[in-house]
Amino acid sequence: MNGRFIEILLVEDNPGDADLAREAFAEGSIESRIHWVEDGIEALDFLRHEEGFENAPRPDLILLDLNLPRCSGREVLAEIKSDPKLRTIPVVVLTSSERDRDIVDSYDLHANCYVSKPVDFPQFVSVVRGIQDFWLTVVKLPGGGESRS
Numbered sequence: 001m002n003g004r005f006i007e008i009l010l011v012e013d014n015p016g017d018a019d020l021a022r023e024a025f026a027e028g029s030i031e032s033r034i035h036w037v038e039d040g041i042e043a044l045d046f047l048r049h050e051e052g053f054e055n056a057p058r059p060d061l062i063l064l065d066l067n068l069p070r071c072s073g074r075e076v077l078a079e080i081k082s083d084p085k086l087r088t089i090p091v092v093v094l095t096s097s098e099r100d101r102d103i104v105d106s107y108d109l110h111a112n113c114y115v116s117k118p119v120d121f122p123q124f125v126s127v128v129r130g131i132q133d134f135w136l137t138v139v140k141l142p143g144g145g146e147s148r149s
Contacts, residue, residue: 006032006136009059011043011076012094013068017117017124021063021094024128030136035059040071044079047086059089060141063131064111066095066102074105081110088142092131 008025012018015038022034035056037043043064045051062080066073073093080086090112095102098116106114115131118124135141 006030007057007059008032008034009046009062010034010036011062011064013038013065020124021128024125025132030132040068040073040076043076061135062089062091063094064091066093066097074109077106077109077111090135092135
């Protein structure tokens with residue numbers, strides 16, 4: 001992406017899972033910065049540059065858990081995809097749920113991808129690296145460095 005860091009917003013209420021994701025991205029070959037928020041309200045504040053996130057970068061990719069406090073991942077996804085300034089940001093739902101209803105609902109809300117988190121550490125790292133390889137190497141992301149605010 002023109003020699004700049006890839007900005008990733010990780011929306012995850014489980015500190016252990018957030019640490020695992022950050023470790024997996026840190027070991028990858030893509031220069032990225034992970035911005036972690038713990039709930040849906042913080043995610044929307046980050047994306048809208050509100051409440052302490054005035055200088056937050058626009059993420060190139062969002063990793064979104066569904067089961068979040070204060071504002072669910074579904075609500076966050078709906079807000080992102082209904083906002084003309086945010087809807088082009090790819091959203092990967094990364095959650096522990098394997099329920100068909102959650103998968104269908106996520107795609108109905110225009111998630112770009114749905115991935116179930118494995119419970120095993122090596123598999124979790126493998127999944128995150130797969131996301132990194134695909135979304136940050138194979139896929140052409142919108143923007144390419146110009147202002148997208």
